[in-house]
Amino acid sequence: MHRPCDYRALAHPAAFLAPVLERQSLSDEAYAQSHLSRTRGWFHAPAGMATPPSDPPRADDSTVNIRRSVVLRSRQTATDEQQSKSVWNASVPVNRLPPEILLEIFQVLQAITEDVHDVWMVPSSYVFWPRLSHVCRAWRDVICNSAQLWRDIHVKGDLQWVELCLSRSREAPLHIFFHSGATLPDACDILSNHRHRIKTVVVFDTAPDTVSCLTQFFQPSMPMLEEFSLDAFNTFSDATCFSDSDIFPLLPALHTLRLGYAHIDWTSNAARKLRVLHLRDWTPPDDHLLSLHEFLSALQEFQALEDLNMDFAFPFETYNADGVRDVTGPIVTLPNIRSLYFLCPSHEEPSSPDIYHLLAHLRVPVSAKLHVYSQTQDHVTSSGEGGYLDTIPQDTDCLPILKSATTAQLWKQGFDCHCGEGQLGVDLEPMGDETQRWAYTPERAVDDFCTLFAKSPLVELAVRDMRYTEESWAQLFRTFPSLSVLKVKNESPGSDDDVEDGLLAALTPTAPDQATDSDPDSDDPVPLPNMRTMQYKGEWHEDTLSDLVHCLRARAARGVKLRKLTLRMFGRDPEDADGDARHESLLHELDELVEEPMVYADIPRPQMYL
Template sequence: MAGYPPISPFEQDGSAEAIWRSAVFPSKQITIQDQLSRTSWNGGVPVNRLPPEILLEIFQALKTMTEDDSEMWMIPGNYVSWTAFSHVCRTWRDVICNSAQLWRDIHVKDQLQWVELCLSRSKESPLHVFFHSAQTLPQACDMLSSHARRIKKVIVYETAPDTVSSLTQLFQPTMPMLEEFCLDAHNTVSDATCFGDSNILPLLPVLHTLRLGYAHIDWTPVSVRTLRVLHLRDWTSPDEYLLSLAQFLSALQVFQALEDLNMDFAFPFEMYNADGVRNVSGPIISLPNIRSLYFLCPAHEEPSSPDIYHLLVHLRVPVSAKLYVYSQVHDYITVSGEGGYLDTIPQDAGCLPILHSATKANLWKQGFDCHCGEGQLGLDLELVGDEPRQWAYTPERAVRDFCTLFAKSPLQELSVQDMEYAQDTWTHLFRTFPSLLGVTIQNEAGGANGERERALLAALTPAATTEAVHSDDTVVLPELRALRYEAVAWHEDTLSDLVHCLRVRAARGVKLRELTVRMFSRAQWDPVADARHEALLEELKSLVVTLMYADIPPPQ
């Protein structure tokens, strides 16, 4: 026992229980050194001497680490093969085979003997069933039918023409515990892959999570009012299942418990009737518990009035919710400049209260996201088509539209990424949000002449914004306390421009508190340039309370 801490009375017999008691109930009188020594010794206990309780905790932690990510449910993840682990030693085998909770996840592949083994060893534990093979699904459903009352989750990664009917038989007469049902029908897209009151959904009284890929819902008779999570991905409804906007809104209104709505290239409504007349009317609906809305919109035929715009007009989204819109814009309409922010997001704070309450914003070339506490509104536009062109919807126009949307918000933090704004655009942006406390600039693309940074600093320098340079109201962003240059290309005039800007602002009584400059591609080993560089840094230190400067590697 040389090298180990003294043996306590609990450890005298060397039993697993004694070791566990010693680890969990150490004497309060031992020193820190003794504790460290004992911890090291416990770490060296052979695996076959660990107490069953500790082994089970380890196995459960390993199981949790390999569970499928709910955000990537359509892609099968890794999972633990307990058969392999049970071959390590007799102790491990006893713990694994007698722990029902380790066998509740049943991955149905080609070997159905595995299903029988899991059903036997899981005893009465709730079951999570993952169907990886469409060929074995019908037979596996027969095996699972007598245990249907225990099934809590079903995920189907692969389908066949008979998949829906097999699942319907499994779910008969009811699934009293099933809370989550996910199905990806990418390999058998057909009209038959439809879910509604006509088949499965009425059999699931406590269902709260429904995720469908390449499958659709018959919305008109849906009565599953317990849903909290609804994800629809990658499908176009057959004509007989398409709804008008008003019908879809009425169906959506039923889900008052809904917390998470994700429509990923899966819009079940059509705004044109059989006569080609567009109808965008519908009821105003509220989902009081909604926390997340995620819309990925296909390229629209009406760039100045896309479907997502009219859907949002009819929703009342709480300020605490996260709303993200990704919208495609066809290249053949880009010459008009349509399809921008104001064509996609309604200018209605009654619909989107975050328009009047955002405190933090991030801007990039064709998108933005704004935050208010836990709430968020994000928009990302993508140009698509066979012949990409220069979009007439310029970054300058995008900024002005952003200002129009959020003009009444008390923005305090603003981050701008890779933008080449002219001075008047920066000035307009800053004049719209005078309460900004912090501004962050990130220009990883760089610029050979430093025009990006020069235009920004010119807008921040009082003399550059008005002729009345001696008036107190000439200072742009009078509350600005932090300016951050994160990952910007080095240019020899950037620091001198900063010195000039901050000196003038300080003279007007608006001294900056925090300046962060992280620059890449600065030439090294030039004594003259290095000396000038250090002198400018010293001058900057005198103009701010805190200066943080770093030369960083260029972005990859």
């Protein structure tokens, strides 16, 4: 016998809770009026119905007006009926919703709590349907009779839970998540009779016998298995390898493979059909390493590959048995590739790391996303090697985004550029003694970035926590004169207005009487003549605002007035009456120098300052 539904115990979704609360605070007429334009019921009239005027014309002797009046009144009646139904639907308790709507809500809840975007992260929470099934009888009926809610099975210690899910999922495709290497063998025995409907297997925790148990579990075949993820950290074997001789032939539908502390046989015929391949944290024995040429030849056969992730798991060596470095190999073209991620271990030759030679042999479509995270050894930091030009080939045939990027973001030892769906991101990290300063200076990084993307038509640039000199800013503006949007964020502790001084000095043109912007031979053109939007976030300095006024006034005098200006600043003393008056005066001047109303906000100090 189920207890009566307690409406106070129902976890109303926001979409239903808000109208209920609003209904309690408004009269019937006010509530109906507030929902006229934005509420849609589940039993409403067809969408797109025109809303009639509140005062339709009165009928007269004219036939046209009479007909128009009848039509308008008919529409008014239909609209009133639609509004009435919408108001009623909005106030319906959740337990009285149609089963189809409840099921839709539950499926959305399931998708939110079981986001496996990062499959290596063990989910901190997921929906426990038995608990929700005790809310009320309506919820229980929907939950217990909806097979699709029971297809995600998290295997921990209680195997009775596994049996319950198998029973209620009926013939729905299954997604299995093993959280315990200790219970995995027994769970595999229970699941073995349902292997024909398993689509996903994710193993978060392993034991020394996990791989052998899974191999037996997959036999004689897993015809529907499409995704397999295994973290083999506790298998105590660096040689854990998946090849044609063991698991691959048992999984004919497999297209996604993610392995941690394990690897694949790159010459496997079955592996070549993979669309997603993620490998991480694997230190291969010497007898498993390929030469760069062998690896590239094998990779070329993966023509279906869409997503390749190699996280500290490079399967090749660039030195031969005689200690001679060989970086030759075939050019690899993967027509379907859309995502590439390389996390590269530190290299003894930072001026010529393995990742550079790997990328030099790839042809990455401009629509693909490529991210490179590369480490640099501490003992070479004094030379500044391992920078952007040492890591990324300056070859537009290899990386067409180098000549196509439209937006870019720069930060300390890294950048991120986009062209539509395409992306190139680079993060560099010096390894070793943190107190030793890497000789790869911000000025050198700017120079390398400009060299790499000199052919790109950048229109938007964002710079984060960088103390560039005036010359570095000027170099950026000369290299990318088509920039129309400039965003600068400076939240690093200990910042002063020197950063803004260099930026604003580089943006400020000479006075009109000293240079003629219309003269194509002018030696002093306006920096960033197309810039129309500027955003700045950083510490408040009175000099920054006054310098910005001077900069924008000089630009406006040369005919390049700013359209939008957004300032978000922290650290201003609101108790300083004199300073506050000067502040307001400067804001007023800035507002007059911008075409659209300027946006200014005092914001709290960033957490790093506290």
